[in-house]
Amino acid sequence: MLFETILNGILFGSTYSLVAIGFTLIFGVIHRLNVAHGATIMVTAYAGATVTIVFGSGSYLILLLAFVASVVTGMMVGLLVEFVAFRPLSRASYLTPFVTSSAIAIIIEEIFVKLTRQVPIFLPEFTPFPSPLDDLSLSVAGIFIRGTYVITFVVSLILMAILARWVSKSPAGRAMRAVEENATVAALLGVNVRRTEVTAFVVASALAGASGCLIGASVGSISPFMGTHLILISFVVIVIGGLGNIVGAMLGGLLVGVLEALVARYWSPTYSETVLFIAVFLVLLVRPHGLFSRLAVEKD
Amino acid sequence: MGYVETILSVTGLNIILALSVYFSLTVGQFSLAQVGFWAIGAYGSATLTALFGWPLIPALMAVALVCGIIGVILGFPCLRIRGIYLALATLGFSQVAAQLLGNLQFRIAVEGVLRGPEGLVGFRNIPVLTSVYGIYVFVALLVAVLWWIGRTRFGMALAAVRDDDVAAEFAGINVVFVKVTMFALGAAVAGIGGGLFANYTSFISAQDFGFHQTLFSLLYVAVGGIFTFIGPVVGAILLTVLPEYVRFLGENRAIFYGVIVLVIMLLRPRGLIDRSNLSAVRKLWRSKTATRTGA
């Protein structure tokens, strides 16, 4: 059963990877944490849920539609957050954008607390996210695997591969890496830094949308507070993976998924977050640039 | 407890929390660990007073000592981490402390009744040993200490460490000692604040010490301004009183709160009180005290 736990942890961890990749992508480009990233995901989850609730949860086509809705919603929310919480600020302090993005996260969360009470298709605490994946399960060599987790894992991998290719091959991706290294030099070389930053937000938030739909579908229900939970997980993943390190975020997400599953299974689900944050503290003491930082350097 | 008294008390407690964050800021360390120490102080004092019958002051001194010691132990590794990394590490500490304490379950029979923390349900029936007056005595003490420090050579050394800690080392200042000391003091202050909180509200639970509370401790300070200790005081007062003022907004109160914070930070990124209006604040203070003495 150890293997089963680990496997399911890796599979579900891929959603954490997706969440964290968007988070770390933004950090890499503007060197600031977007605390509203979790709230963005929450909004996209509700967007996807709306589609499956309204149009019925039977078919994969509807699920695909929900996925698209989530991604598009993500991009819109991401643009809004960038415009309101980051654009107006000069890059002087790292504190101020942390506070403004926290404020927006609070606003978004409270809006949805209110919304879920008033809109009939939503329930106040947890709204179900129906999907055709709900009852899917596989049994391989006596190991029980939830079907949703496998689909989630596969989709996440595809998205991460697409992102990796985009970052290394496309002009926009290369511009982003240049700005990540040194924004001043990049500007001198003719890169439109402003546009690159906005692009990073849009891409990261599109990924957020994807993860919102995937998490909603695999967990089966969503709540206005899932954003807070996810942002805390994101903090853990990017510390383990290294701030700004995309490969690190990917591997870190899987690791966190495994850790969470192990603690939930062998100790108690209540303490999984506790163990994760102890890990954060230790990593920051011993290897503040993340466990996988050397990996990223070698790839360069 | 009258409504006004409750608001004043909550404001006072938030001022203490905000000032505890400020202690670390005096040496340029951005710490989110204070809510963790607040939790330790709260559960510690609650246990000592409810289960072992300790009076308030010894209980507060005990938690202050414990928090100070943990602060020293935590302070040393935190020397090596800076900026956003320090914020995340201290956030981790707060989360861990709050979660471990929030899930504590043990009970002891006190005069025939079982008392103690009951996990997520919370810690009930903590003796109410303080009131708005006790809280403000401590607030006044903190304000007096911080005001005094700001005028001394020690305060100047702190400002130097905050400005450039490498250069401060070459001024002969033992930067390690200064940073760890201020960190531990901030921890002790947060511990006392938590103890006052527990013995004021008589009921505490995990929700009082979560991520949102950590965010609030940050908001009081950021909105108020980090340049001087007056900033966190103003920030805490504003962000505690304002939601009450707009009670009529009902459900939309929390949304309004977020909007206010956002607007203030966008208009004044360095907070409400900074160098430019500090002298204005000082003049205002002087003119008010002058008129009071009949000048």
Added chain:
Amino acid sequence: MLELARLSKAFGGVRAVDELTLDLPRGAVFGLIGPNGSGKTTIINLISGLYTPTSGEILFEGGKIGGMPSHRIVRRGIARTFQNMRLFSELSVEDNIRVFQAPHTRKIGDWLGTRQMSGNSPLHEKVEELLHKLALTKLRREMAGNLSLGEQKRLEIARALATEPSLLLLDEPAGGMSFQEIKALGELLRNLVAQGLTIMLVEHNMRFVMAIAQRIAVLNFGRLIACGSPQEVRSNRTVIEAYLGNE
């Protein structure tokens, strides 16, 4: 007074300072020159405690100070300036100087008393003296961040002097200064030496060093290639080649 015995400092695979042995005589200006990257600033960083030696010893007045924390080295009497100037930009000029009196703020009363406490305190008098000596009296309440480059350089030196050192390490103090300012600096340094201070001067401005130093050491690639009076060094073949070769 100061002895460097086979001092080495390596960063990764690079030896910034290689088996350097040097003797600093008391009460003189000792110049340290060399092409870019020859290890001059590294030496100052090693002596002042910012870096720990990889091997070798640093002896000050007979005591080992290699690897000691900087604030303890300052209290032993070695002060330094920074080439890029690390002033406390949010503090006033006089407060910048006062902070550097930390090694001599012995009494608790001084630490906890109001810093503007004036009058007969020797600490206060010393601040006045330094402000006067470095021509900063008019600027005393200005924020250090608002000063011109020359004024900042003077403040940097005033602060180091506030620690009342017996050895002063100057890292490129003449950089960016006008001719007048350099003249004034030279006078100041001569006065200080006459009052008993020992000075080690790292400089690029060759004319300045030759004019003011009694002894000069030349570094190249972290190694000592010459040491002697300005005349000896000026006509030393190896020195000339080192400079020409690196241009």
